[in-house]
Amino acid sequence: MKILVCISNVPDTTTKVRFVDDNTRLDTNGIQWVINPWDELALTRALQLKEDKNNAVESVTVVHVGGKGSEPTIRKALAIGADDAIRVNAEPQDAWFVASQLAEVVQQNEFDIIFAGIESSDYNGAAVGGMLSELLGVPSISAVSSMDLENDQVKIIRDIDGGKEQMTSQLPLVVIAQKGIAIEPRIANMRGIMMARKKPLNVVEPVEKDTLVEFVDYELPQAKPPCKMIDPENVQELVDLLQNEAKVI
Amino acid sequence: MAILVYTEHWDGQFKKSTFELVSYASKLAEAANTQTVALSIGEVEEDNLRQLADYGADKIISVNQQNLKYVDNQAYSSVIQQVADQEEADILVLAHNNTGKALAPRLSVRLQAALGSEVNQLPASLDPFMVNKKVFSGKAFANVKLKTDRKILTLAQNSFGIYENTQEPVIEKFEPTLSDDQLQTQVAEVEKHRDKLLLTDAELVVSGGRGMKTPENWDKLKALADELGAALACSRPVSDEGWRPHEEHTGQTGKIIAPDLYIAAGISGAIQHIAGVSAAKYIVAINTDQDAPIFDVADYGIVGDAMKVLPELTEAFRKARS
Numbered sequence: 001m002k003i004l005v006c007i008s009n010v011p012d013t014t015t016k017v018r019f020v021d022d023n024t025r026l027d028t029n030g031i032q033w034v035i036n037p038w039d040e041l042a043l044t045r046a047l048q049l050k051e052d053k054n055n056a057v058e059s060v061t062v063v064h065v066g067g068k069g070s071e072p073t074i075r076k077a078l079a080i081g082a083d084d085a086i087r088v089n090a091e092p093q094d095a096w097f098v099a100s101q102l103a104e105v106v107q108q109n110e111f112d113i114i115f116a117g118i119e120s121s122d123y124n125g126a127a128v129g130g131m132l133s134e135l136l137g138v139p140s141i142s143a144v145s146s147m148d149l150e151n152d153q154v155k156i157i158r159d160i161d162g163g164k165e166q167m168t169s170q171l172p173l174v175v176i177a178q179k180g181i182a183i184e185p186r187i188a189n190m191r192g193i194m195m196a197r198k199k200p201l202n203v204v205e206p207v208e209k210d211t212l213v214e215f216v217d218y219e220l221p222q223a224k225p226p227c228k229m230i231d232p233e234n235v236q237e238l239v240d241l242l243q244n245e246a247k248v249i
Numbered sequence: 250m251a252i253l254v255y256t257e258h259w260d261g262q263f264k265k266s267t268f269e270l271v272s273y274a275s276k277l278a279e280a281a282n283t284q285t286v287a288l289s290i291g292e293v294e295e296d297n298l299r300q301l302a303d304y305g306a307d308k309i310i311s312v313n314q315q316n317l318k319y320v321d322n323q324a325y326s327s328v329i330q331q332v333a334d335q336e337e338a339d340i341l342v343l344a345h346n347n348t349g350k351a352l353a354p355r356l357s358v359r360l361q362a363a364l365g366s367e368v369n370q371l372p373a374s375l376d377p378f379m380v381n382k383k384v385f386s387g388k389a390f391a392n393v394k395l396k397t398d399r400k401i402l403t404l405a406q407n408s409f410g411i412y413e414n415t416q417e418p419v420i421e422k423f424e425p426t427l428s429d430d431q432l433q434t435q436v437a438e439v440e441k442h443r444d445k446l447l448l449t450d451a452e453l454v455v456s457g458g459r460g461m462k463t464p465e466n467w468d469k470l471k472a473l474a475d476e477l478g479a480a481l482a483c484s485r486p487v488s489d490e491g492w493r494p495h496e497e498h499t500g501q502t503g504k505i506i507a508p509d510l511y512i513a514a515g516i517s518g519a520i521q522h523i524a525g526v527s528a529a530k531y532i533v534a535i536n537t538d539q540d541a542p543i544f545d546v547a548d549y550g551i552v553g554d555a556m557k558v559l560p561e562l563t564e565a566f567r568k569a570r571s
């Protein structure tokens with residue numbers, strides 16, 4: 001069984017975002033780039049599944065659509081433990097463009113399980129995994145908070161509003177992962193970082209694709225008025241404010 | 250031409266979030282000068298279906314087949330596509346919840362329709378079709394142009410409001426064609442959190458962080474939540490430690506919520522936590538540290554020990570109610 005994990009390269013979650021060129025472009029100055037948090041959890045789970053000797057997982061490959069500048073993030077995924085990596089050499093433009101490139105990679109190489117994160121913490125589209133599965137014509141299960149293998153069968157828990165469903169599926173399958181699939185992301189150790197330098201990182205050229213959406217410009221949220229402080233000895237005042245000023249109670 | 254809205258139900262019942270979604274679709278239909286068609290999949294009684302017309306649905310299409318009991322993403326997106334084609338719908342509207350997030354991207358590919366996800370208001374213009382959406386987990390907003398003839402929108406929950414607009418609806422049944430190879434996932438078991446107010450539906454939320462110190466101290470949060478009829482939430486370390494179930498974790502990697510009121514006790518207000526609650530209309534912070542970043546985003550703040558403040562607050566609410 002072969003596993004593919006789709007990786008998005010995003011600004012570190014503590015980044016203060018700024019825009020340039022009339023607010024049409026993210027200012028990338030000084031940004032630390034990291035693996036998208038959900039992808040990192042999915043990768044962690046994929047590696048755990050491979051290490052469990054009861055499972056016949058041959059390999060865990062990571063794939064990323066992005067320019068050469070994102071190679072440090074890919075190397076990080078290799079250092080965490082992925083066996084090899086594929087980079088599609090194109091700047092990601094919209095979810096449809098990225099999913100189309102990923103579909104091409106999957107069609108060229110066969111995979112049984114494909115992981116994607118439920119969303120990417122930059123443009124928050126929550127779209128690539130679902131689009132990829134539709135392009136491939138294979139099933140998808142979304143909001144997956146737990147995944148196991150048993151005799152080459154997937155056992156999945158998906159979160160629904162107000163509950164959970166235990167599921168199985170035919171393969172190949174796109175697993176769209178959220179929190180819970182792994183608790184903590186795995187961190188690379190020194191040995192992993194050394195080994196990552198020698199692992200294959202294959203660069204492929206993109207196929208020609210349009211985009212369906214265009215990000216025209218950006219704005220920052222309006223500043224909030226300062227917080228009203230309430231005397232801890234007089235919580236009654238808070239109740240009054242919530243009732244009469246905010247009117248939420 | 251039409252706007253097609255996919256209305257999810259829970260054991261045959263719609264929720265307020267469904268009515269918000271239909272309200273949104275019908276306001277959009279009004280702006281686009283077209284009609285609102287609501288689609289329901291699964292077993293929903295006609296009286297319940299009729300409720301959708303109270304919020305502006307002109308036509309209600311019901312699909313009820315045994316093999317559609319559970320959401321299979323391929324099968325459901327195929328059914329929605331068939332109805333969209335029959336109705337010549339050019340805009341599809343779904344909720345930005347787990348189901349909507351699973352189906353909308355598949356439909357985007359099927360219909361070759363641009364996807365505007367997690368929108369929080371009506372489009373700023375219809376030609377060009379411009380929507381506003383949150384990016385960088387709430388640190389900014391983007392104006393996005395949807396460039397295709399057909400479009401799909403997912404609406405952020407609790408972002409729009411519910412508007413009554415009663416119509417005399419046409420109710421129709423629809424029989425989709427589905428082949429077995431469109432049903433490749435199976436649900437073996439369902440576990441429901443019965444009678445529990447769902448965090449994403451709640452208007453009032455009481456939340457605790459690491460500053461609550463021990464899981465036992467949650468009885469103070471619970472007492473306040475019970476008094477208010479609020480749902481419980483927590484910060485990520487709290488669920489990572491197993492003090493609370495992971496469904497209660499809010500933030501960038503957890504649930505994203507937009508209640509009317511969010512009370513945060515013993516939560517520092519890390520940027521990743523705020524990403525999940527910044528759409529709350531009012532935030533109350535209770536924290537011993539007057540410099541905690543939570544006070545930068547809160548509307549009302551109390552610098553104090555949550556163990557002491559929470560019971561007093563519960564008591565004050567009880568008095569105010571009686």
Ligand SMILES: Cc1cc2nc3c(=O)[nH]c(=O)nc-3n(C[C@H](O)[C@H](O)[C@H](O)COP(=O)(O)OP(=O)(O)OC[C@H]3O[C@@H](n4cnc5c(N)ncnc54)[C@H](O)[C@@H]3O)c2cc1C
Binds near residue numbers: 459485486520553
């Ligand atoms: C990629 C990534 C994703 C993340 N996603 C999330 C996420 O989705 N959600 C999330 O919450 N976090 C997330 N985090 C973690 C986040 O950075 C913070 O570590 C976390 O939110 C802190 O939780 P906390 O506020 O409960 O704890 P702390 O930061 O430890 O804060 C505890 C607070 O309690 C106060 N306090 C102590 N005692 C008392 C008392 N007696 N009464 C009142 N106040 C008291 C302290 O002053 C302090 O402000 C993420 C981190 C990363 C790197």
